[in-house]
Amino acid sequence: MKKILIATNNKGKAKDFEALFNPYNIEVLTLNDLEQDIDVEETGVTFEENAILKAETVSKLLGITVISDDSGLEIDKLNGAPGVYSARYAGAVKSDEANIEKVLTELQGVPEAKRTARFRCVLAVAGPGQETVTFSGSCEGVILEEKRGTNGFGYDPIFFNPEMDRSMAELSPEEKGRISHRGAALRQLEEHLPQLLDSIGEQQ
Numbered sequence: 014m015k016k017i018l019i020a021t022n023n024k025g026k027a028k029d030f031e032a033l034f035n036p037y038n039i040e041v042l043t044l045n046d047l048e049q050d051i052d053v054e055e056t057g058v059t060f061e062e063n064a065i066l067k068a069e070t071v072s073k074l075l076g077i078t079v080i081s082d083d084s085g086l087e088i089d090k091l092n093g094a095p096g097v098y099s100a101r102y103a104g105a106v107k108s109d110e111a112n113i114e115k116v117l118t119e120l121q122g123v124p125e126a127k128r129t130a131r132f133r134c135v136l137a138v139a140g141p142g143q144e145t146v147t148f149s150g151s152c153e154g155v156i157l158e159e160k161r162g163t164n165g166f167g168y169d170p171i172f173f174n175p176e177m178d179r180s181m182a183e184l185s186p187e188e189k190g191r192i193s194h195r196g197a198a199l200r201q202l203e204e205h206l207p208q209l210l211d212s213i214g215e216q217q
């Protein structure tokens with residue numbers, strides 16, 4: 014079985030990637046599976062900058078081809094916040110719970126029609142001797158007034174997807190993959206898959 018390293022420490026993302034790579038018979042590994050601790054500082058101001066930064070840093074460090082994911086939630090009423098700061102919106106320590114509370118407080122009293130938002134995801138593929146490439150996807154939705162569902166991670170319980178008529182956290186990983194920002198970006202990456210499989214094949 015081929016293996017691909019996703020340059021992430023986020024276990025929720027890892028589950029999304031597993032659902033998306035399973036059909037290709039590719040095993041998903043993340044930075045949590047390595048012995049050394051790697052945490053790249055995200056100094057970029059766009060998803061693309063951060064995705065490239067994470068992929069290139071980890072690829073150079075390990076000398077292999079990796080995929081990174083930089084993603085986040087943009088809420089129109091909050092002028093696009095939390096955006097690239099989604100992971101640590103409520104403070105330096107990453108807490109999905111505290112982030113959700115902060116968003117719900119900021120949107121208190123805002124009617125449904127003005128609670129529009131989208132998830133964005135940029136994937137970067139970097140490898141030795143290869144030009145880094147990026148792929149992006151987005152997913153439109155509405156911020157709920159309270160949490161619904163227990164699947165997924167991050168803001169999934171308060172992100173309602175009109176297409177599925179459920180919150181992201183009420184979807185199975187496969188259902189989420191069909192409509193999510195990450196799924197959309199990965200389908201873009203599909204065109205690059207032969208090249209990607211070639212480069213990860215050589216690192217077995």
Ligand SMILES: O=c1[nH]c(=O)c2ncn([C@@H]3O[C@H](COP(=O)(O)OP(=O)(O)OP(=O)(O)O)[C@@H](O)[C@H]3O)c2[nH]1
Nearest residue numbers: 021022023082083084085086099100166167168169
């Ligand atoms: O409900 C959600 N469903 C999703 O599908 C999703 N995708 C991203 N996010 C949010 O955006 C941050 C990413 O920030 P981020 O790209 O810097 O990742 P991260 O710091 O969590 O891990 P790493 O990959 O950097 O190691 C995450 O923590 C989440 O808060 C999501 N929330």
Ligand SMILES: [Mg+2]
Nearest residue numbers: 023055083100
């Ligand atoms: Mg991060």
